[in-house]
């Protein structure tokens with residue numbers, strides 16, 4: 001814990017994150033050149049996530065979705081380590097309660113829809129309840145069409161080289177444009 005705080009102070013992410021191309025107010029593109037950069041981008045995003053936020057991660061196997069989620073969980077302040085929720089579909093990561101005795105701390109939900117077999121199976125996943133309790137990240141969101149809220153932050157990750165990934169963030173809705181703005185301003 002102490003060590004990661006130390007690094008966050010003395011090695012700010014913007015020293016490591018590569019150039020960010022703001023395409024317009026709801027799109028940005030980032031090239032990640034290695035897994036560490038991807039985790040840094042995630043860390044910054046994780047620091048900005050709030051209860052009710054949904055982030056969709058689209059990209060082939062090995063694109064780096066789970067690697068990004070590791071960074072998000074760290075930036076978000078997760079007490080738990082990230083694993084791929086392939087068999088249990090949804091992981092929930094806890095965060096320490098900032099104000100002792102206060103409200104229940106929010107959860108960070110991490111869903112992997114890759115193994116969803118049918119639309120009815122997808123419908124059993126209660127996204128709304130999760131969004132009421134925390135933020136939600138969905139890998140393979142395209143496997144549950146119609147269930148993802150129309151307002152979301154959608155990230156596509158493309159494999160463009162052995163360790164190079166092209167990331168494109170698209171914000172739909174005011175809250176998500178706000179999130180993108182935070183990501184950019186931090187750069």
Ligand SMILES: Nc1ncnc2c1ncn2[C@@H]1O[C@H](COP(=O)(O)OP(=O)(O)O)[C@@H](O)[C@H]1O
Nearest residue numbers: 032033034035038061062063064065066067163
């Ligand atoms: N720039 C990069 N960003 C993310 N992962 C990368 C990058 N370059 C290489 N990798 C490797 O690609 C793999 C991505 O795996 P993972 O994050 O599990 O992908 P996914 O969840 O999309 O299937 C890891 O082995 C990681 O080390």
Ligand SMILES: [Mg+2]
Nearest residue numbers: 065066084139
């Ligand atoms: Mg994965």
